[in-house]
Amino acid sequence: MNINRYRSIISLLFVVALFICACNQEAKKPARKKAKKHWDNTIPGSFSQQVDLKLDSNQVDSFFTHYPDLKAYGDQVKSFYRNRQFAYAWYENGQVIEQANNLANRVMNLENDGVYKQIPYKKTLDSLLNGAGAKSKSTKPDLTLDLMLTSQYFAFAKMVYDGEDASVSKANGWNVPRKKVNYNQYLDSLLKKPAKQQADEPVYRQYDLLKSFLKKYRALDTAEKWLPITTKKLKTGDSSLAVKQVKRRLYLLEDYKGDTLSSKYDTSLKAAVKIFQRRNGLAASGAVDAGTLAAMNVPLKTRIMQILVNMERSRWLPVTISGDYLAVNIPEFQLHVYHADSLLWNCNVVVGQTTHPTTIFSGDIKYVVFSPYWNVPPSIVRNEVLPGIKRNSNYLSAHRMEITSKEDGLPVVRQKPGEANSLGLVKFLFPNSYNIYLHDTPSKSLFGETSRAFSHGCIRVLEPAKLANFLLADSAKWSPATIKKAMHAGKEQYITLKKKVPVFIAYFTAFTDRDNRLNFRKDIYNLDDRLAATLISGQIAAK
Structure with a gap:
């Protein structure tokens, strides 16, 4: 080949590569917006609109007699067909519609949705579909196939969208009310969608985002041995074989995009290490220390299971929430403030110790309390205050505490308002049986720790004044100045919110952030x- 022609081809390929790279970068930008869930290659939402071919309720009953393992979905199936005046759902012009095969693909590959179970009669569904595909247009539609597809949809919805039943979530300490979705209405609405309109799946957005990483991590696990990297601390300027190993590992994890052949710890690797550290909840020093190395060496199978567990938790949450709400992710030690699905701001929090864990539940913030008293819990009175009084007769005055009465053989103790008060200068109450709330704290230094499980169960907020301003934004009486004055007044003042604000105390050890990066946190x-x-x-594990 002529050398000039060869160079021209190489130059052209280089330009094309740059263009593709640029397009890929642009394609990543929408990931920061709300994740839109499409049933791409699943159930695209344009179903049969025919009304002439019909079945009757007796035929539905007969179907479940022959396929008893699907009988649990019988009422939903009957209701669905009743709403369609018993018209067939999966046939058009004598042919099975495309969505039938798309549903079957999801049913046959439940592991892609992070489900270990198998849907009943999977082989039967496959056989019926193959038979339908072999028939001509003049062949009468198969009643059994239509009923099988609809029944399989409801079975699929139960496993993939609902997940394990409420007994499992409760046994795992999850006290947030489970979402409620009418899957009968949902499927019916899908059937009525315009041909080109696609539907969101009825599941919290983190589910779909985690699912995409499940596929990536399984592919990595198949292709890589993931041997442990062993080295002493690495920092900028170092050069060793371990540096090359770190570069390759971070390249595979999509944190590093530089040269993996060089053994020098350069600034680009430092930046990549910081990204890795942040998404693993570590101090972003840019140096590979013991904690960072341990996180890099976590086996891929362990990470895959972590993703699966948190996909399951995502199934339990409401699909979407309108208006303002707060969310605390306990393992992340973060409070997130949202309007609908838009993150407004977030800040560090301190949560309960392992011996006094913060409860996973939800409620509605109803009160903001400025300059609060702290009513000392009986357990703390018994285990800390009374021994303190025995050691030091001035214990109560030194801690600005007072005894107000006696109850069940114990003194009732409260701490006076002020900057030294354990609740700080403001607390946020959402009445609950767990006696947990959000509050300020005088112990500000703890917010600088990477692991912040120090409280007796309540949640300490780094930016309480900002939260108070957010919650009272609709009140003309309250401004940053009046809020600051009330916080330092030294006199307790209850403010009832005009509109209660939902708060979710959740537990996710794997999640994607607003930059579409997969995050892991310690359990x-x-x-x-x-x-x-x-x-x-499939069995509830013992504690």
Whole structure:
């Protein structure tokens, strides 16, 4: 080949490569917006609109007599067909519609949705579909296939969208009310969608985002041995074989995009290490220390199971929420403030110790309390205050505490308002039986720790004044100045919110952030393994 022509081809390929790279970068930008869930290659939402071919309720009953393992979905199937005046749903012009095969693809590959179970009569569905595909247009539609597809949809919805039943979530400490979706209405609405309109899946957005990483991590696990990297601390300027190993590992994890052949710890690797550290909840020093190396060496199978466990938790949450709400992710030690699905701001929090874990539940913030008293819990009175009084007769005055009465053989103790008060200068109440709330704290230094499980169960907020301003934004009486004055007044003042604000105390050890990066956090309350055992075995694991 002529050398000039060869160079021209190489130059052209280089330009094309740059263009593709640029397009890929642009394609990543929408990931920061709300994740839109499409049933691409699943059930695209344009179903049969025919009304002439019909079945009757007796035929539905007969179907479930022959396929008893689907009988649990009988009422939903009947209601669905009743709403369609018993018209066939999966046939058009004598042919099975495309969506039938798309549903079957999801049913046949439940592991892609993080489900270990198998839907009943999977082989029967496959056989019926193959038979329908072999028939001509003049062949009468198969009643059994139509009923099988509809029944399989409801079975699929139960496993993929609802997940394990409420007994499992409750046994795993999840007290947030489970979402409620009418899957009968949902499927019916899909059937009525315009041909080109696609539908969102009825599941919290983190589910779909985690699902995409499940596929990536399974592919990595198949292709890579993931041997442990062993080295002493690495920092900028170092050069060694371990540096090359770190570069390759971070390249595979999509944190690093530079040269993996060089053994020098350069600035681009430092930046990549910081990204990795942030998404693993570590101090972003840019140096590979013991904690960072341990996170890099976590086996891929462990990470895959972590993703699966948190996909399951995502199934339990409401699909979407309108208006303002707060969310605390316990393992992340973060408070997130939202309007609908838009993150407004977030800040560090301190949560309960492993011996005094913060409860996973939800409520509605109803009160903001400025300059609060702290009513000392009986357990703290018994275990800390009374021994303190025995050691020092001035214990109460030194801690600005007072005894107000006696109850069940114990003194009732409260701490006076002020900057030294354990609740700080403001607290946020959402009445609940767990006696947990959000509050300020005088111990500000703890917010600088990477692991912040220090409280007796309540949640300490780094930016309480900002939260108070957010919650009282619709009140003309309250401004940053008046809020600051009330916080330092030294006199307790209850403010009832005009509109209660939902708050969710959740537990996710794997999640995607607003930059579409997969994050992992330590399972501080040891809840992941138990749920994983349930997902695999189908039996609620013992504590």
